[in-house]
Amino acid sequence: MDIIINISGALFLLIGSFLCISGGVGLLRFPDFYTRMHAVGVTDTLGAGMILIGLMFYSPDFLTFSKLVIILLLTLLIGPTTSHVLAKAAMHNNLMPKLQQEDNIKETSSSNY
C-alpha cells in the first residue's frame, strides 16, 4: 500500500515537472504575447495541479492535505483572472496579436478591434 502511494505520488510529480518545463519552453518559443499566454496557462492549470496532487499523496496529516487543496483552489481561481485582465489591458492599449490568415484580420477589424 505504501509503495503504491509513493509510486503514484512520484508519477504525478514527474508529470507536473514536465508540464512546467514545457510551459517555460513555450513561453520562450512562441511568436507573440497572446500565444505565450496559452503556454503560461498550461503551467498554471495542469502543471501546478499535478505537482500539488502529487504532494497530497505524501502529506503526513489532514491539515497539510487541506492546505494543499486550498493552494490548488487559489491557483485555479487566480490563474484565469490574471490572464484575462492581462489580455484585456494589452488589447485596450492596442497590442494586436499576430494572426495567421488575412481574412481573420479583416473580420476582427470590422468589429471594434
Next chain:
Amino acid sequence: MFIAATLAIFVAMILAIIRGIVGPTLYDRILAVNMFGTKTVLLISLLGFVMGRPEFLDIAIVYALINFISVIGVLRYSDTNKLKHTPSNEKPLDKEY
C-alpha cells in the same frame, strides 16, 4: 523525488526570467513575472516537503495572494494611467512600451 521536482521548477523559473529580461513588450514582462510568482508558490510548498516542515504551506498561501494583488495592481495602473507612449489611433505593432 522532491528534489527532482524542485530542480524542474527552478528550470521553469529561469526560463520565465529570461523571457522577462528579453520580452519585447511590457505585457510580456508582466506575464513572465506572474508565471515566476506562481512557480514560487509551488517552489515554497515543495521546499517545505524537502525540509520535512509542511508549515511552509502557510507562506505559500500568503505568497499566492500577494502575487495576485501585485499583478492586478500593476495592470490597473497601466490601464488607467496610460503607461503607453503611442497615440491610440496609430498602429503600434511591435513597438517597445
Next chain:
Amino acid sequence: MKLHTVCLFLNLAAFWLLNSGHNTLLILLLGLASILLVLVISHKMDVVDHESQPLYLTRNIFSYYLWLTKEIIKANIVVVKHIWLGNQSISPTLRTIKISQKTDMGKVIYANSITLTPGTVAIDIIDDEVVVHALLKQDIESLLAGEMDRRVSQLER
C-alpha cells in the same frame, strides 16, 4: 439572505479551522470573533446575496467541474504537443463568439471556463458577445460547436 449568511459563516469557520489547527479555547474564541467581524463588515458592504454565495448552482456544478477537468486535461495535452512541435504548427485566431447565457453569473462562468482551458483566452465581453483568442483554429471551431455553451446554460436554471 438568512441562508447566505449561514453559508458564509460555515465557509469562514471551515477556513479558520483548516488553517489554524489549534483547538484551545482562546484560539477558537478569537476565530469566532474574527468571523463575526467579517460578517458584520460584509453586511455593511451589502455583499451577502445570491451573487457572492451562488447556492442555486450547487445542484449541477459538480458534474460540470468533472466535465471541465476532462476538457482541461485534453486541452493541456494538445497545447504541450504544439509547444514541442514549434511555431509552424500553430494557427492563432481571434474571433467574436455569441453567448446565449442570460444572467451575469452564467456569462462569467462561461468566459472563465474559456480562459481556464489552455489554448483559448476570453479577452473581452461586449453585451452578448465574447472576444476569444485561440492558439489553434480547431479550438475556436469546437467552441462554436457549442458543447460548453450548452452545459453552462444547463447550469443556469
